[in-house]
Amino acid sequence: MGYKVAVVGATGNVGREMLAILAERNFPASEVVALASRKSAGTECSFGDKTLKVKALDHYDFSDVDICLMSAGGSVSKEWSPKIGAQGAVVIDNSSAWRMDPDVPLIVPEVNADAVAGFTKKNIIANPNCSTAQLVVALKPLHDKAKIKRVVVATYQSVSGAGKDAMDELFSQTKSVFTLDEVESKKFPKRIAFNLIPQIDVFMEDGFTKEEWKMVVETKKILDPKIKLVATCVRVPVFVGHSEAVNIEFENPITADEAREVLRAAPGCLVIDKHEPGGYVTPYECVGEDATYISRIREDGTVENGLEMWVVSDNLRKGAALNAVQIAECLINRKLISAKKQAA
Template identity: 80%
Template sequence: MGYKVAVVGATGNVGREMLTILEERGFPADEVVALASRRSVGQEVSYGDKTLKVKALEGYDFSDVDIALMSAGGEVSKVWSPKIGAQGCVVIDNSSAWRYDQDVPLIVPEVNADAVTGFAKKNIIANPNCSTAQLVVALKPLHDHAKIKRVVVATYQSVSGAGKEGMDELFEQSRAVFVADPVEKKKFTKRIAFNVIPHIDVFMEDGSTKEEWKVMAETKKMLDPKIKVTCTAVRVPVFIGHSEAVNIEFEKPITADEARDILREAPGCLVIDKHEDGGYVTPYESAGEDATYISRIREDQTIDNGLNIWVVSDNLRKGAALNTVQIAELLVNRGLLKQRRAA
């Protein structure tokens, strides 16, 4: 007998992707429920060859649900995740609401799988920020080998990270440019079509944005609190796929060839690094793929024990939906999730 899984926020980009990945990976679910806000009730979403009718989150009984995959935003999660967890259902939350709670594990299975056992305190597990997830998948094996001291990262983040509204705005603005219509901005602070915007999330007192702070805080929580991290996060006119230019300083010597060999063997990583035209991965090629792609591996001659790498991943998959499902698989495979309904 399989598990009962609820996908909360099932009508959004990530929620739909969660449903797709649950089916693709053959997750042992004998019942999947699609939930969203009341205004989405009755909409239909796909789960494999099945069509699910969306039900309302408010008032739903989670007493026989094993796992709730949450992708309904931070405010919804703050209210509902504790209520769902209190009913005995394990919540895996994709928002930022619980990532920094000391009683909630923040998990990327390739990086810190053992920390998942801490979920029992609140029955909540947090999924990291999309840009952090792919970053730590690449950093973890290198850190294990040569110990990272400092990371400088510039992210080039697709508009799908801002939801359906972000994707719609890029499409509509691009069309407007070509037909010479006025370009309207709604979701982003400046025009995104044929432009880049060095601003994601709100500004903080030190001049950083919240997105940049997330990369720092989450990397430290999952990988090593001693690592120094600084980030510049940029929104780019790409529909799907986040890219990152990463400069890493290590305590111990490491060559580019060693790093290539290490990353080729690392879980979740796929190295495509040829010193020729097209011998690297771009976000367009990462869309729909599960891997974290690593290219442009080279030594930084300006510091001791330094490397530069280029990291690309589908932000809707590894950055969100895939990682969430992988956490659910981790619970099942380690015997941490007991079926709540009698066989």
């Protein structure tokens, strides 16, 4: 018998992707339940070749649920994750609500799978920010090889990271530009069509945005607290797929060829790096793929032991849904949980 899995926020971009990935990977589920707010109750969601009717979160009994994949935003998670965890289900949360809680492990399975065992304190495991997830997958093997001192990263983040309304806004604005209609901005502070916005999330007192802060503190928690990191996060007019220009300074020497070799052998990484037109991966090509793609690996002669590289990933998959499902698989493979119905 398999595990009973609940997906909270099943009607959102990430929730739908979670359902698709559970089906794709033949996750050992005896039952999958789609949950959302009361206004979404009755909506239909695809799960492989089946259709699930969405149920209201407010009235759901989690006592026989084994794993809850939560993608309903921080405020919902803060209210519901402890309640669900108290009923014995392990909550894998995609919001920022629990990431920096010392009693909640922040997990990217290719990077720090061993830390997953710490879930028992609250029955909650946190998924990192989408831009952090792909970054640490690429950094981990290089850190093991030559020890990273400092990272400077500029992100080029797709609108899907801001939800379905943001995707709709890019579509409608693009259409308005071509039909010479007025371009309206609702979701973003400035026009996103044929433009870039150097702000993701709110500004903090030091002038950095919260998205940039998240990349710093999450990388430290997942990978190594000694790594110094600074980020500039930019929203770009791309529907799906986050890209990052990453500059790394190491303690020990490492060549571009050595880095390619290390990354090619690393879990979750796919190196496509030919020094010719088109010999790299763009966000368009990574959509629907599980890997973190790494291109343009080269040595930085302006610092001692420096490398520069280009990192691309599907933010709805590795940045969110896929990572959550991989965490659930990790719990099962390590025999850290057992199905309640089976146990009974």
